Amino acid sequence: MNVAETARFACQGVTANKPRSALTTLGVLIGVAAVIILVAVGTGSSRSVSEQISKLGSNTLTVQASSTAAGGRGGPGGGFAPFAGPASSSSGSTTSQTATKTRTPQITLSDARAIATSKQAPDVLGVAPVVNASSVTATYDGASHSVGTTTGTTPAYLLIDNSSVHYGSAFTDADYTEHRRVVLVGQTVAQDLVGDDVEELVGRTISLNGISFRVDGILTSKGSTGPQDQDDRVVAPLTAVQDTLSGYGALSTISIKATSADTVTLAEGEVESILDARHQVTSTDRDYSVSSASSILSAATSSNRTFTVLLGAVAAISLLVGGIGVMNIMLVTVTERTREIGIKKALGAGRGDIVGQFLTEAVLLSLFGGVVGVVVGLVGSRFTIVGVQPTVAPYSVGLAFGVAILIGLFFGLYPANRAASLRPIDALRYE
Amino acid sequence: MSTAHPVISMHAITKVYGTGDTEVRALDGVDLAVEGGEHVAIMGASGSGKSTLMNIIGCLDVGTSGRYLLDGIDVRRVAESRLALVRNRKIGFVFQSFNLVARTSALRNVELPLAYAGVPRGERRERAIEALTRVGLADRLEHQPSELSGGQQQRVALARAIVTRPALLLADEPTGALDSHSTADVLALFDELAAEGRTILVITHESDVAEHAQRIVRMADGRIVSDAQSVQVPA
Numbered sequence: 001m002n003v004a005e006t007a008r009f010a011c012q013g014v015t016a017n018k019p020r021s022a023l024t025t026l027g028v029l030i031g032v033a034a035v036i037i038l039v040a041v042g043t044g045s046s047r048s049v050s051e052q053i054s055k056l057g058s059n060t061l062t063v064q065a066s067s068t069a070a071g072g073r074g075g076p077g078g079g080f081a082p083f084a085g086p087a088s089s090s091s092g093s094t095t096s097q098t099a100t101k102t103r104t105p106q107i108t109l110s111d112a113r114a115i116a117t118s119k120q121a122p123d124v125l126g127v128a129p130v131v132n133a134s135s136v137t138a139t140y141d142g143a144s145h146s147v148g149t150t151t152g153t154t155p156a157y158l159l160i161d162n163s164s165v166h167y168g169s170a171f172t173d174a175d176y177t178e179h180r181r182v183v184l185v186g187q188t189v190a191q192d193l194v195g196d197d198v199e200e201l202v203g204r205t206i207s208l209n210g211i212s213f214r215v216d217g218i219l220t221s222k223g224s225t226g227p228q229d230q231d232d233r234v235v236a237p238l239t240a241v242q243d244t245l246s247g248y249g250a251l252s253t254i255s256i257k258a259t260s261a262d263t264v265t266l267a268e269g270e271v272e273s274i275l276d277a278r279h280q281v282t283s284t285d286r287d288y289s290v291s292s293a294s295s296i297l298s299a300a301t302s303s304n305r306t307f308t309v310l311l312g313a314v315a316a317i318s319l320l321v322g323g324i325g326v327m328n329i330m331l332v333t334v335t336e337r338t339r340e341i342g343i344k345k346a347l348g349a350g351r352g353d354i355v356g357q358f359l360t361e362a363v364l365l366s367l368f369g370g371v372v373g374v375v376v377g378l379v380g381s382r383f384t385i386v387g388v389q390p391t392v393a394p395y396s397v398g399l400a401f402g403v404a405i406l407i408g409l410f411f412g413l414y415p416a417n418r419a420a421s422l423r424p425i426d427a428l429r430y431e
Numbered sequence: 432m433s434t435a436h437p438v439i440s441m442h443a444i445t446k447v448y449g450t451g452d453t454e455v456r457a458l459d460g461v462d463l464a465v466e467g468g469e470h471v472a473i474m475g476a477s478g479s480g481k482s483t484l485m486n487i488i489g490c491l492d493v494g495t496s497g498r499y500l501l502d503g504i505d506v507r508r509v510a511e512s513r514l515a516l517v518r519n520r521k522i523g524f525v526f527q528s529f530n531l532v533a534r535t536s537a538l539r540n541v542e543l544p545l546a547y548a549g550v551p552r553g554e555r556r557e558r559a560i561e562a563l564t565r566v567g568l569a570d571r572l573e574h575q576p577s578e579l580s581g582g583q584q585q586r587v588a589l590a591r592a593i594v595t596r597p598a599l600l601l602a603d604e605p606t607g608a609l610d611s612h613s614t615a616d617v618l619a620l621f622d623e624l625a626a627e628g629r630t631i632l633v634i635t636h637e638s639d640v641a642e643h644a645q646r647i648v649r650m651a652d653g654r655i656v657s658d659a660q661s662v663q664v665p666a
Contacts, residue, residue: 343531344547
């Protein structure tokens with residue numbers, strides 16, 4: 001009995017009860033489609049995160065105070081240093097180096113200034129100190145908006161952050177030194193306050209937590225791919241933010257731009273040696289961390305991989321359930337066709353012929369489910385799912401399809417063997 | 432068809448079901464020899480052991496003890512897995528309930544044993560058409576069993592039984608499910624096949640069916656009680 005003959009018998013078996021075969025393949029179909037779509041969602045979301053991070057600029061560095069003491073407990077980026085109170089008795093700078101050992105880890109304006117003015121940092125293009133104020137509410141003419149990120153910084157920040165002003169103009173060095181209460185508003189904030197005609201806001205005065213700021217400009221939209229809206233922010237001079245919103249204390253971060261993407265590593269080393277000298281620490285007990293876009297990217301990538309594997313695992317379970325469905329139907333089929341099996345055995349069908357026929361039927365069911373599942377998966381991946389544009393990973397298509405076939409083989413084996421081991425005399429008597 | 436040795440040679444065949452108190456001796460020492468070209472009927476009431484005998488002759492079952500040579504092959508020495516091959520090569524079955532494969536055309540039903548025997552497609556088709564023509568169903572090749580009458584279905588089964596040119600044509604109550612008209616058709620076919628020199632063994636409880644055979648073997652309680660040439664030898 002050749003392959004074509006076996007396949008023909010199997011086809012007859014599968015088409016004999018069409019609704020049942022269709023429902024069985026549905027299980028496999030859903031499993032395969034789920035694997036493809038969910039892995040595509042995972043891949044798509046990690047791609048969008050990568051894109052976002054690369055938008056930060058591949059040549060920017062961020063210096064953060066790190067809560068890890070000597071020995072390095074915890075991971076990098078362990079959080080911001082608590083703000084020292086505005087009435088701090090010390091000068092607020094690190095010039096009093098005698099207190100190093102007991103000092104709360106923090107980075108200061110003097111650190112930023114030191115990096116900016118140092119001759120030992122030829123690969124650093126720009127430096128901007130950053131203070132973030134939390135829970136700021138912007139109000140204007142009755143409308144209010146809770147601002148996602150409130151940044152106090154210097155005019156150089158816009159260049160380092162790859163940001164630009166769309167309407168109006170950026171604040172100036174004079175605004176900074178004279179503590180002028182001016183602000184640049186992100187698209188999301190502006191839209192919430194005045195509606196779609198955001199330009200109207202330029203020159204008006206809004207209030208941030210009750211303190212009046214004049215809107216100098218509207219920032220160009222950075223888009224909001226992924227979970228975080230990058231346009232939900234306001235940017236103001238560091239001096240004004242410290243005066244009114246954050247208090248005088250440590251910086252949240254220092255943003256640094258290297259001269260080019262190729263010199264990021266060099267710049268990182270230079271920044272570290274300047275800060276190590278100032279903080280009197282070595283690479284083993286640093287109280288700050290320098291992260292680049294690429295280091296954030298690798299952290300994000302690994303967390304995204306976990307996410308993708310998890311999604312894939314859930315889908316794989318549904319594929320497995322589909323396989324059990326195939327086995328169930330094949331067992332029913334064997335029982336139903338006991339007589340047919342008996343006839344065929346009486347006519348000389350060997351064990352291999354019967355196993356071949358039922359195994360082929362099982363594989364046909366899962367193969368059909370696999371093919372349609374791949375189509376559904378590919379079509380489904382074209383739609384945006386929970387804000388993520390899925391990216392089909394070719395390996396997931398191959399994997400899902402291959403596993404579907406294997407499932408047919410594996411789960412078909414038991415029913416096929418059962419059919420083949422029926423004794424012809426019993427099978428013929430079966431009614 | 433072999434002439435060197437008998438097609439069936441049975442000696443002291445027994446078949447015992449169960450053990451101890453529940454022991455049933457379905458066959459209790461059966462000796463039977465059938466030569467090539469004979470047309471034999473095995474008769475007996477239900478429970479006489481004729482069905483068990485037929486299963487053993489058909490290699491669907493194996494006796495508890497005794498020796499059975501089918502066309503010179505000692506069936507007990509053949510492994511279970513190879514019995515299918517023996518059935519395929521040596522025996523053509525005709526069952527009371529036709530036992531055609533449903534949803535499968537007459538032609539493909541007849542091709543089936545040839546497919547298991549590994550006969551190439553072209554030759555298979557040719558031989559199947561020839562066999563169906565032989566039973567007068569050349570115009571029903573593509574009909575499915577459900578589209579055929581009982582008599583026609585049994586003729587398809589007959590075509591399927593003879594298509595492999597078996598040593599033995601084994602029929603179990605071949606007319607049991609047929610009306611008198613179809614019965615006459617099928618019996619006429621058996622007569623023709625017997626006249627062609629085929630070895631035919633029919634199991635039946637109807638004497639008018641048995642009368643078509645040259646030799647009638649009667650069974651009771653698992654034994655052969657008479658074995659005689661039929662009074663009316665068909666022309």
